[in-house]
Amino acid sequence: xxxxxxxxxxxxxxxxxxxxxxxxxxxxxxxxxxxxxxxxxxxxxxxxxxxxxxxxxxxxxxxxxxxxxxxxxxxxxxxxxxxxxxxxxxxxxxxxxxxxxxxxxxxxxxxxxxxxxxxxxxxxxxxxxxxxxxxxxxxxxxxxxxxxxxxxxxxxxxxxxxxxxxxxxxxxxxxxxxxxxxxxxxxxxxxxxxxxxxxxxxxxxxxxxxxxxxxxxxxxxxxxxxxxxxxxxxxxxxxxxxxxxxxxxxxxxxxxxxxxxxxxxxxxxxxxxxxxxxxxxxxx
Amino acid sequence: xxxxxxxxxxxxxxxxxxxxxxxxxxxxxxxxxxxxxxxxxxxxxxxxxxxxxxxxxxxxxxxxxxxxxxxxxxxxxxxxxxxxxxxxxxxxxxxxxxxxxxxxxxxxxxxxxxxxxxxxxxxxxxxxxxxxxxxxxxxxxxxxxxxxxxxxxxxxxxxxxxxxxxxxxxxxxxxxxxxxxxxxxxxxxxxxxxxxxxxxxxxxxxxxxxxxxxxxxxxxxxxxxxxxxxxxxxxxxxxxxxxxx
Numbered sequence: 001x002x003x004x005x006x007x008x009x010x011x012x013x014x015x016x017x018x019x020x021x022x023x024x025x026x027x028x029x030x031x032x033x034x035x036x037x038x039x040x041x042x043x044x045x046x047x048x049x050x051x052x053x054x055x056x057x058x059x060x061x062x063x064x065x066x067x068x069x070x071x072x073x074x075x076x077x078x079x080x081x082x083x084x085x086x087x088x089x090x091x092x093x094x095x096x097x098x099x100x101x102x103x104x105x106x107x108x109x110x111x112x113x114x115x116x117x118x119x120x121x122x123x124x125x126x127x128x129x130x131x132x133x134x135x136x137x138x139x140x141x142x143x144x145x146x147x148x149x150x151x152x153x154x155x156x157x158x159x160x161x162x163x164x165x166x167x168x169x170x171x172x173x174x175x176x177x178x179x180x181x182x183x184x185x186x187x188x189x190x191x192x193x194x195x196x197x198x199x200x201x202x203x204x205x206x207x208x209x210x211x212x213x214x215x216x217x218x219x220x221x222x223x224x225x226x227x228x229x230x231x232x233x234x235x236x237x238x239x240x241x242x243x244x245x246x247x248x249x250x251x252x253x254x255x256x257x258x259x260x261x262x263x264x265x266x267x268x269x270x271x272x273x274x275x276x277x278x279x280x281x282x283x284x
Numbered sequence: 285x286x287x288x289x290x291x292x293x294x295x296x297x298x299x300x301x302x303x304x305x306x307x308x309x310x311x312x313x314x315x316x317x318x319x320x321x322x323x324x325x326x327x328x329x330x331x332x333x334x335x336x337x338x339x340x341x342x343x344x345x346x347x348x349x350x351x352x353x354x355x356x357x358x359x360x361x362x363x364x365x366x367x368x369x370x371x372x373x374x375x376x377x378x379x380x381x382x383x384x385x386x387x388x389x390x391x392x393x394x395x396x397x398x399x400x401x402x403x404x405x406x407x408x409x410x411x412x413x414x415x416x417x418x419x420x421x422x423x424x425x426x427x428x429x430x431x432x433x434x435x436x437x438x439x440x441x442x443x444x445x446x447x448x449x450x451x452x453x454x455x456x457x458x459x460x461x462x463x464x465x466x467x468x469x470x471x472x473x474x475x476x477x478x479x480x481x482x483x484x485x486x487x488x489x490x491x492x493x494x495x496x497x498x499x500x501x502x503x504x505x506x507x508x509x510x511x512x513x514x515x516x517x518x519x520x521x522x523x524x525x526x527x528x529x
Contacts, residue, residue, distance in 0.1 A: 175371045178343060181361040183392040183440075193391065197378045280377040281422025 062248035070248035071255060080237065084256060087233030090146065091218050094153025098210065101154060102161040109166050116166070123163045131156040131217040135224060149221050156217040157210040164209065168202025169195055201277045208269050215264070219257055289316035290476055291340065291444060295349035298335050309335040310502040312349065315495050317444065320474045324510070326487040327497030328522060333480045336502070337448050340478060341367055353443060363392035366437040370449040372429045375421040375436075381408060382417040385436045394440060407439040408432075410469065427458040434466070438475065445477040451486070463489050484515050484522075496521050
């Protein structure tokens with residue numbers, strides 16, 4: 001091994017090309033996911049328009065412009081907003097009822113061992129059962145009307161929310177439990193201030209999955225029978241316009257379903273997520 | 285130092301149940317803590333020292349013997365004995381640094397909110413984290429999280445701080461720095477602390493009094509003053525002469 005002296009170097013950034021340089025406007029634009037996706041949507045819409053024009057059969061595929069036209073016409077006539085309001089109000093009723101029952105069931109499951117067994121067994125049985133499969137039975141029990149739809153919606157929401165919430169409660173860190181006890185929290189204080197925020201990532205997942213299930217189930221249910229006491233929802237709107245061979249209106253109805261789905265899933269839930277679990281670093 | 289002990293642990297045996305066995309974690313442990321003690325419980329992994337600390341915290345009831353704080357039996361967890369855990373997740377991630385401390389003070393009914401905020405900021409300044417008061421815990425390093433946990437515990441101004449290997453998950457440099465800071469804080473406020481560790485150098489550094497515990501099930505091997513304590517001798521007491529290199 002040769003003898004080596006200590007060596008010292010000067011460090012300097014003077015000869016480096018880049019230490020820190022702002023990105024170009026184009027690079028910044030391309031880094032923005034929303035802009036990339038908007039560009040994709042524009043391309044898809046253009047492709048749709050071109051294909052429909054080339055096909056030239058508005059009974060099979062109306063053009064994009066015709067669909068947008070039908071959408072605005074239906075909005076202007078009030079038919080589409082009315083259908084949308086009906087669907088949303090139905091959905092909210094079912095969703096809230098589902099959440100309430102899920103809360104009761106989860107409370108029972110968290111409090112007692114037999115409750116936990118009950119929840120696990122019921123979830124294992126009913127979670128794989130698509131809600132829409134219960135519709136025929138619901139029609140027998142509750143008749144042709146809102147009752148049947150809400151019953152099916154509750155089934156769609158209940159299991160996903162209860163299961164996720166309960167799993168979230170179970171996975172709350174034992175250290176947080178000890179911290180809560182250490183500062184003398186009461187049982188209700190512990191549930192409100194440690195258990196629920198601690199399980200919030202799972203609860204939110206449950207709410208999202210429950211909402212998605214409910215939305216799909218409701219549109220499907222309305223397609224099967226939408227009419228009750230003179231008003232129908234979006235699914236009924238689509239079904240009815242198909243019978244009248246107003247295919248552009250059918251597309252407009254589908255577009256509305258997509259838009260509402262996107263709005264709730266990507267705007268409302270995304271906002272909640274950004275303000276809670278992401279900000280807290282509980283989900284990456 | 286007052287003459288009456290602040291905390292007295294009298295012949296405490298702790299047992300817990302696993303699926304198949306009843307396990308004795310510690311056997312007839314006795315010691316006393318006085319006001320402003322930095323009392324370290326030192327022992328090898330699995331000697332039941334953390335279990336013992338949890339019993340002092342009130343999370344576990346002794347099967348034999350008693351634990352008394354100011355001549356009152358310890359029966360449940362309470363804000364007069366505040367824990368600092370080893371785990372970084374002891375901070376609540378949905379609350380900022382400041383809110384974590386305010387939460388502790390208000391949940392325990394110690395202070396109303398305005399005063400709690402004031403005191404929280406005071407203790408955050410004490411651990412040099414003022415500029416991070418509004419940060420969420422996940423943005424902090426491990427050492428900073430532990431400093432927040434210490435600030436939270438100290439803000440409660442408890443009778444005793446219970447520290448369960450609070451620096452064990454830190455890197456060596458941070459660990460040394462945190463030990464210095466803890467001693468500095470002690471110089472300022474003279475709190476009483478019961479500190480559990482398995483590191484001999486840490487015990488000698490932190491403590492003024494050291495309780496040595498033998499391996500599973502834990503029994504008291506010796507109780508020493510740390511001034512003049514010799515690491516080699518402690519090692520010998522803990523592991524026997526044959527193991528000592």
